[in-house]
Amino acid sequence: MRMSHVYQPIMIKHLLENNGRAKAEEIAVDLVQNDLSQVEYYTERVNSMVGKVLRKNQIVVKEKNEFELIGYRDLKEKDKDELIELCQRKIEEYKQKRGMLIWDHRRKNRSPIDGSIRYQVLNRANNVCELCGIPSDVRALEVGHIVPKNWKGIDDLVNYQALCYKCNANKRDTDDTDFRNRVALFDVRASYGECNFCDTSLDDILFQNNLALVNKVNDSYYIFPKRHVSDYLELKSAEVNAIHDLMKSVKKILVAQTNGTSGFDIVIDQFDGSLKEHTFIKMTPVHYTTR
Ligand SMILES: [Zn+2]
Numbered sequence: 001m002r003m004s005h006v007y008q009p010i011m012i013k014h015l016l017e018n019n020g021r022a023k024a025e026e027i028a029v030d031l032v033q034n035d036l037s038q039v040e041y042y043t044e045r046v047n048s049m050v051g052k053v054l055r056k057n058q059i060v061v062k063e064k065n066e067f068e069l070i071g072y073r074d075l076k077e078k079d080k081d082e083l084i085e086l087c088q089r090k091i092e093e094y095k096q097k098r099g100m101l102i103w104d105h106r107r108k109n110r111s112p113i114d115g116s117i118r119y120q121v122l123n124r125a126n127n128v129c130e131l132c133g134i135p136s137d138v139r140a141l142e143v144g145h146i147v148p149k150n151w152k153g154i155d156d157l158v159n160y161q162a163l164c165y166k167c168n169a170n171k172r173d174t175d176d177t178d179f180r181n182r183v184a185l186f187d188v189r190a191s192y193g194e195c196n197f198c199d200t201s202l203d204d205i206l207f208q209n210n211l212a213l214v215n216k217v218n219d220s221y222y223i224f225p226k227r228h229v230s231d232y233l234e235l236k237s238a239e240v241n242a243i244h245d246l247m248k249s250v251k252k253i254l255v256a257q258t259n260g261t262s263g264f265d266i267v268i269d270q271f272d273g274s275l276k277e278h279t280f281i282k283m284t285p286v287h288y289t290t291r
């Protein structure tokens with residue numbers, strides 16, 4: 001059963017328990033509390049972040065799955081109330097000062113992603129993590145830039161991906177080192193030297209997006225990454241997305257031209273006649289004869 005299947009009974013139950021009326025925000029809190037993928041997400045945060053820090057500072061100890069406040073048994077009721085009050089004050093202060101920004105750690109690059117972009121990216125990813133394939137109702141998915149903004153990543157669909165929080169956390173760990181090299185990803189079609197594709201200015205581009213372009217020779221459509229890459233499997237996910245988008249456009253053209261009666265061959269190849277080879281995808285219509 002998908003998480004979304006349980007939304008309706010949660011909302012109806014919430015309304016029944018609150019005299020038939022409730023604010024959207026209150027219902028949302030109920031949804032979050034019942035969303036196991038969110039609970040799992042924050043369990044991980046407790047263990048690896050806040051719990052770890054509090055252990056290090058000798059405020060809590062951990063035994064098996066439980067955290068225990070050091071010295072709790074020696075606290076008088078009055079002390080407990082005072083401490084709770086103190087914590088509550090800190091929380092309120094923080095909320096007021098930062099508003100919703102408190103939850104920023106869940107967004108990458110600290111720039112909020114437009115809801116419709118989020119929707120499109122999750123939709124394209126079929127609501128599964130684009131790295132490990134885990135579905136969104138098992139583990140919360142985060143939408144973020146593939147190449148981060150601070151490394152010149154662009155705000156374009158091709159540069160977004162949906163990752164589960166675990167894959168995303170692993171990715172973030174490598175951000176600083178990894179992306180220094182990846183900035184080159186967007187320095188597209190620089191003259192590369194000895195690559196016929198990169199070194200020639202193309203005037204027969206049929207259409208293109210940020211990272212890839214299409215041209216046509218005879219019956220075949222050629223889709224090139226703009227960056228010089230000789231091995232297709234060395235392309236970055238943003239480039240694969242960009243190429244995939246163009247393949248869809250080519251498919252539309254082919255289907256329209258042939259009233260949907262033909263299929264096509266897709267070949268991964270390298271640019272002919274170059275000293276340095278440049279990878280591309282070739283789509284050629286196959287005309288079936290109907291019997
Ligand atoms: Zn994942």
Ligand SMILES: [Zn+2]
Binds near residue numbers: 197198229278
């Ligand atoms: Zn090239």
